[in-house]
Amino acid sequence: MNLFSRFRKTERKGADSSVSSEELTDIQSVSEEDKLVDTILSLHPEWTVPQEQEYVLRFLANDLNPLKPNQLSLAGIDIxxxxxxxxxxxxxxxxxxxxxxxxxxxxxxxxxxEDGKLAASKEFDMQELGEIKPATASPWVFVFSKNEQFLKEAPESGWTLNFNVQSLMPHRLALxxxxEQSLADNQKKALQQVVDSLPKLKPRELNMTGFQALYQEDGKLAVALLIRNGYSRRINLEQLPLEVIDGAGDLIAKGTFQLPPLEVDANTTTPWTFIFPADSVQKPDADLSRWTARVPR
Structure with a gap:
């Protein structure tokens, strides 16, 4: 690892963020006194670090504030x-x-x-850091490519690198x-089973999966969708263009829906019904045994 080789600064530009170990691992917190824990520098065993570089890293590590017991923390250095x-x-x-x-x-x-804006996000395999020893501070470089950045420029100071604890929680159904009031318990259970059977979402993927489509007596088409949010933040849908295609590839219905807005929490799936007016249904006799709903290009 040579990404630290030119690093000579002895002033950190980033701030600290911490979480309880129970939020990220299956390690149970041990009841201890409120004694703070000092951490010391620990370098990855495969790293070869010049003496001058190690001195700088040790200086920075020794200057960090102590942690409370049973915490995992990311202390920003520089970008x-x-x-x-x-x-x-x-x-x-x-x-x-x-x-x-x-x-x-x-x-x-x-x-x-520093002012709370999301600058970048990415899923990292933390196994690459190896085993993190007790009471240690291990330096690492986390690389965010351009498609993982949300701002034009990298933050300069006061930024934090945070664990997204929400991303570790199982994807859940949010009604x-x-x-919640209209579905019976067995219907909720069946819907949860459908959600569990769907492919895992990629980070920052918003996906819509249809599970029911019915023609109504007045010629309208009711389409029930599962709106799946793979983002690390809540998504608010205020307007949604939508079209429904049958198994033959023909357009059944097309329209744009104004929503309340519809809030879909991070890492959840929310069902919603969209009703196409009769005059937007272009194929009133379509076979609804196979169909898909999508946002038109």
Whole structure:
């Protein structure tokens, strides 16, 4: 690892963020006194770091504030921008005050500006850091490519690198009050089974999956969709253009819906029914055994 090789600064530009170890791992917190834990520098065993560089990292690590017991923390150091690729190289210490070694898997990290704006997000495989020893601060470089950035420029100071705890929670069904009240328990259970059977969403993917379509007596078409949110934040839908296609590829109905707005929480699936007026139904006798709903291009 040579991404730290030119790093000579002894002033951190980033801030600290911390979570309880129970939120990220299956390690149970041990009841302890409110004794704070100092962390010391720990370098990855495969790293070869020049002595001058190690001195700078040790200076920075020793200057970090102590952690409460049973915490995992990311302490921002600095951000470099790759002139060729535009990648943001976010340097940070991964710190642990857990009393036993910690190994982690994939987790989404959020780069947040000092004023709370989401600057970038990406899922990282934290196994690459290896085993995090107790009371240590391990430096690492987290690379965010251009398609994972949401701002034109990297934040300069006061930013934080945060664990997205929500991304580790199982994707769940979230029913609006009208659905909660109208569905029987067995219907809710069946809907949950449908959600569980769907392919896993990619990070920052918004997906719509149809599960019921019915012609009504007045010629309208009612289409029930599962709106699946793979983003790390709530999505608000205020207007949605939608078209329904049958198994033969023919257009059944097309329209644009004004919504309340419809809020879909992070990492959840919310069902919603869209009713196409009769004059927007172009194929009133379509076979609805096979159909798809999509946002028109």
């Amino acid at each position: 470099d921008v790759d002139d060729r690729s535009g990648d943001w190289l976010v340097k940070a210490f991964f710190r642990s005050s857990v009393s036993q070694p910690v190994k982690m898997g994939p987790v989404e990290l959020l780069l947040v500006t 609006k009050p009208e659905w």
